Amino acid sequence: MPSERSFPPPLYPLSSPRPAPPPPDPASPASIAYTAALEDELQSLPFLTAHRAREDAAEWYETRPHAAIPPEIRANKLTSGALAGPGRLALLPLARVKKDESEALIFVHLGRGLCGHDGIVHGGMLATLLDESLGRNAIINLPAQIGVTAHLGLRYRAPTRADQFVVIRTSLVSQTGRKAAVKGTVETLDGTVLVEADALFVQPKYAKLLSASVVRQHMGEPPKEPVLLAEGEGKVK
Template identity: 60%
Template structure:
């Protein structure tokens, strides 16, 4: 009896240890195929998800690249502009056709059309600077000669001017050949255009219709992209003796402010010795009004007067 109890007390712990250790042994030495398949399944699904993620990422990247190449965002087009060909020969048939298309587009700009149709249109007149400028003088002029042609200043600007010469709208096309940074019009070119358009407003309000630039201050507000029409709006400020102040804004056709400027122009003391007729040809004169009354002196021939016109 006592020996039986001893045997039970000896073998009972051994049996319990065997039972508790058997799961570990069965886990480590199991050869069940279903167990091996279940352990490999998570790894296989993870690989599939990873491959799908890489595929979608590559597709999205290629799509974004293609769309960005066709319609580049403004910051990218400024930092990485696409190269453009040099300005073509102005006498080639392609250049002549291009210039004619720009001229047609200029004269039909929506803003210009709206100004022509405005209720106060009779208080304004339209002029074309440099259009009647003699060729022998044009060749040595910066904006009318050296910078003239397709890819640069392809067509003469259109100026819409109030008849009292207090303000104006100047429509200009700036080409790709006027850039500093590729695709962006040079700031010095914009300063030149502002100087000339503001001078026109100032000179027409000075006593002898002659003036030179005394000061010119500019604030560049946004990049001016090439190959587009811009509008320069000038407004007369204070006029005192031989001095005239003018302010101006450069905008694109959407009304975005590109440059702001202020300038003072002074009539030189030797102004009476200068040829004002040439200056009028440069700036563009207001059209003659055929219905304007004519005052005749005694014995003056009306037919001869008409021939002079």
């Protein structure tokens, strides 16, 4: 007889998914409590805490993309507006980024309201998250720090189950002039690769008409390094 641990079989959720209620009202007390508990879970993920404790931890910084966007603007953003909330993207992503901007890890929780097949996250949703994550890695390396997607290639390796945290790994492949090539994966916290991707981002010729500071704010800026003053400088007499 199969052990309890082996049931349900891997394909069972595809053919007979468990029923799930629709995403709740984000303003309800239950939703607020759920989101707070999910944030606590994020902060205590073994993968994340281990990365924070690495020997090279000082070479990385942490940021929350979208967090600095004013609420009235964020409301019309796809991932941090229309798709935000319990049951969908309950938390803003948490990014750990190498200070030389060569690579990043982005932690995201995927709710049941993001599915194509019930219980399985829609491939288009994963494409959107990869576009944003790869875009951040590429654009911050472009001269004007403004860019648009010229190419996004995806290879889906395994179904992505809903109601779980995933990590999106991105890395810079090359940057020449107005072009930056990047690659990345969506993985489970135990390292199973769900999606592979490669992308090319291009700095448009109209970049000078746009505000790079606003773009950086949306992507999540690196923390400001403290300015060390020589003894006696900066004092009010």
